[in-house]
Every structure is written in structure tokens, then in C-alpha cells.
Amino acid sequence: MPKIKLENLSKRYGNFEVLHGVDLEMADAEFTVLVGPSGCGKSTTLRMIAGLETVSGGEIYIDDRPVSQLEPKDRDLAMVFQDYALYPHMNVAKNMSFALRLEKRPKDEINKKINEVAEILGLTDFLHRKPAELSGGQRQRVAMGRALTRDSSTFLFDEPLSNLDAKLRTQMRAELALMRQRVHKNMIYVTHDQIEAMTLADRIVVMDAGRIQQQGTPEELFKKPVNKFVAGFLGSPPMNFLKASVVQAGDKLYLEGEGFRLLCDALTQSRIASLSGSSVDIGIRPSDLLFDPSASSDNAIDINVVVSEYVGAQSVLIGDCSGQKVMVELKSDTPIALGEKLRFRVESSELHLFDTSSELAIS
């Protein structure tokens, strides 16, 4: 499979720059997910790779060959669109075979290919239906099938699941993961849904405001976010942020904020030794807060629980710690009562620390 590389890629609409020099290299047959909030430039990046948007600056390389001036059809890729983009006047078989028919491939070959793909996607009974006669999930499959019938080396997905309802989305996500194991190709997938990103990706690229914030494996990004944005974007429920200042008392360092005073362990101490007296943002994952009424106040925070969202085995508590909102994820059978001040233990090794002004992680 060819290697795809973006070099200092930028996009301007008039004088307005939406993408500021993106550098990205995708390994062979890797599932890369571009994720970020609306307007972060992820779809624009994908559409530039596809050749549907012109490149304002920088270059796209496919196998070391610059392609930014090439037509989409000369880039050897297939794409699945958010609204499926099926041809309304053609039936499923015609939709899936359009590219092959344009290439004037032999009829037998086309039919064989279509039946093969229809089999994989469970579309065999629908080959003669028009898109209007299909449900959302089926249309999504046809769109996927249209991409699969082509022997392109690269697949592009532009938010393919966001038009489906929640249940179908989960199902299609699993099917995608399955397909991903069978199809050995480059895949670039755009989504705003961090769960899709976490579950599908070999490599996640988090984007915001036209820049790449961080890229790496889902685990890397979850455990070691480089800044507050990435930390807050990945993970559900999202990370809690609390304001604190670094306070020295004797030879010990404390992270002290309104309503809590956490003692730093040796490792954390070495991380923030130089910051004594200044303020930092603390990030705590909701799952890192453990209900423990007997914990010492040196490594616990007290939270006034206001709402409990029951999601089955787990519940999400929403509360506040002296005016700052905090979410906690815990087992539903934990005996807690709403409206009470409860103590949650947190290990200082689990804390994420961020510089207040630059929002970069302190390591």
C-alpha cells in the first residue's frame, strides 16, 4: 500500500486560513482517524487528500509522488461520504459498479466483484433497489460497498456514521472494525466522535483550530495528552479540570485549590518542583476518582454530589468542589446519597498537570 504524507498543508478561503500547515505521515495500511470539534479542519484535510478541495499551500504525497494537482480519479482512492452520496437514479448494483463500468471492465468481472462485496455487506437481496427504497443503515452499507468494489489502495471516510441513529451507529462501528481486519488498506477516517476515534484507530490525530494538536495511538493520547485540549477532548465522561497552586510546606509540595489540598508524591514533586508558588490546572479523569470516606485529606477531594446519571453498571456523578464542576465515574452499586459532601481518593500519580497560560502538559 502506498504511503501518504502531508507536508505543511494549508488551506485558505480568500484571506481566511482554515488549515495552518499540517504535517502528517501515515504508515502502511494504517487506520488513521482525524478527530476534532466542528470547524477544526479535519474534513477539509480529508477533502484535500481526496482532491475535492484545492490545496492552498504545502503538498500531499502518495508514495512520494506529489498529487495536489491531480484529479481525484488519478489518486487511487475511494471515499465514503457522510450523506452516503449514492446516485439516486441507479440501483444498488449500478451504484456499486459505477467506477468499474467507467473503466470499461468486463461484465463478468464486474458482476463477480459486486456479488462478492454484496455478500460481505449483506446487500445481496437489495441489489435491484434504488437508494430511496433503502433504510439509512442499508444506504450506509451501499456507500461502503461502492468504495469496496474498487481496488483502491486508500479509503477515505468522511463522518460515515454520523447520520445514523445511536444503536445503528454502534452496530456499524463494530462492522467497520470487522471490515478493517479483513481489508488490508490505508484508511483515513474523519469523525467528531471521540468514541469512534478511540475504538477504530491505529493512530488518532486530534485537530483543533486548523492545527494538529497531537497524534499517536489511542492509548498514548488517553494517557499522555500533550495539552489541555486533547486531555479534555478524549475520554467520556471528559476529564475534570481544577485550578490549583503549587504550595511548599517544609520539604513537601502540595497542590492546593479551593476545597482541597493534595500532597504530591516524589515523582510529581520532581515534575513541579520549579513551579512552587505558581498556579497550575489539574486534570483528573472521572474514573480516577475513587469513593473512599476514610481517605486522608492529603490525597482526596470532597465533592458535593448533585446529580447521579445511572448508565447501568456504571454511574456518572456530577457534583462540585467549591464551585468547580467535577464528574466522577463509579460502580452503580456504590452506596452514596445525593446532596451530601463525599470524599473521593485520588492518587497524585494519576493527576495530569497543565500550565495555566500555555495549557501545555507539565511533564
Added chain:
Amino acid sequence: MRATNFNRLTPYLFLAPALVIMVLALLYPLGYMVYGSFRDWDPSQSLGESEFTGLANYVTLWNDANFRESVGVTLKFAVSVVSVEMLLGVGLALLLDRNLRGMSILRTLFILPMMIAPVVVGLVWRYMYHPTVGVFNRTLKSVGLESVDWLGQHALLSVIIADIWQWTPFIFILSLAALQSLPRSALEAARIDGATGWQQIIYIKLPLMMPVLIVTGLLRLIDAFKVLEVILVMTEGGPGLSTEILALRISRTATEFRELGVAAAMSNYLLILLMLLTLFMLAYNRWQEYRAAKAQRIMEGGV
């Protein structure tokens, strides 16, 4: 019981005035015309005084070579203007469906001819076609070519050109609107699937525009059958009967030949022709709706 009856009648009561006006304004003249077409009717008589002749007017017309010629001219005119206008209008729309600088001004310019009163269009073209002082022949002369007898030898062609000039914009704006409402992502998908510009037009754009194009073409066809003013002003149907389209023949039969019954019968022939076209259009719409409904049913049936 009474109250419910009254309640049920209320809507019809409110509709009644509109119904009366409709009957008076639409059906009465129509009925009058149909009634008149069965009579030997002179403008000096009232309709009641005229003599009933049954289908005589229709039979005479059916066997009248001049009438047939007129029908032929009308068909030739309508079919050729509509086909050329469709080709040009759709072609222009495909060409100009892009974001060019000054596009909105260009579009406005394109639809100007449509806004000019037909009589004025007729006059303008008559002067442009003038054998000696008209702009066409002067231009031909200035480049050393023979002048052309526009409204003489080539009268039908000349009126066809004028009509094309005036009505191509109609097709153009409707096609452009159809084009711009096409699903953008389907076209992008076609580009990725490897379709060239032409292939996109032939396999994606035109088939998707087809419902709009068919209705537009039929509307234009119905209109072309009834054209009168432009030709009246340009050629008055001449020379000979070469440009005497039906509408013109009807008006002359009524005013010059003073045969109101025959004119009415002619109008009825035209009406039947147009009615067939309209029915075809409605049937097409119904068929489309039926297909959409069927699609809907299937979708609701299975997931």
C-alpha cells in the same frame, strides 16, 4: 342533527363565491366557444340567431388543406423551437453552473429577452431582419456576402430564431436551478469514481435533472403552440401561409373571414392538442409521485 349538517356545509358555503367566479370566468367562455363551434356563426349575429350545423365546421377543417398546412407549420415551429431551446438552455446551464466572477450579472443579462413584451420582440426582430436597413443584411454586406431574404424565403426559420432568442433563457434558468439543487456529494462521489466532466453530465447530471427538464419542455411546448404576437408583428403569417401558425389563423378566421364558428372549431382542435400534452404532463407527475410513494412504502416495510 341539523347543526352538524350545517357545519358540514359551511366550507362549501365559503367556497361558493370563488366557484361562481370560476364558472363565470373560465367555464362560461369555454362553453360558449364549444357551443359556437357547432354553428354557422357570423359576427353580425348573436349566437342564438346563428344556424346549428353540427360537426360541419370540424369536418370542413379536417379536409381544409390550408388548415392542415397551418397545423403543420405550428408543429414544425413548436417542435423545432423547443428542441433547439432545450439544447441551448441546458447546454448553457451546464456551462455556467460554476462560481465565476460577475456570474450573477451575466445570469441577469441572459434572462432579459424573456422579460420583453412579445410585440416589442417582434418589432425589434422585424427591423433587424429588414432586407436593406436591417442589421443582419448590413453586416453580411459589409463582409462582402450576399444579403438574405430573411422574412421572405426563410420566414419560418427567421421566426424560429427570434423565438429561440426570446425563450432559451426560460429553459436556461430552470435548468440552472435544477442543476444547483443536485446533491453535491453525489457529484463529488462521481469525480472520485473516476467520471470525467462529460461522463458526469451524461451519467449523473442529466438523469437527475430529467424530471425538471421534461416538465420544462412540456410547458414550453404548450406555450409554443399558442404563440401569436411575435409572428403577427414579424410576418403576419406570410409569405403565403409559410408562417401562419394556428393561433394566427384562428384570429384571422374570426376577424378577416368573419367565420366565428370555424374559428371556434379550430380553437377546439388546438385545445384538444394542448389538453393531450397537459394530460401527458400530469400523468408523468403522477407516475413520479407514485414511484416516490412506492419507495416510501418499501422503506417503511423493511429496515
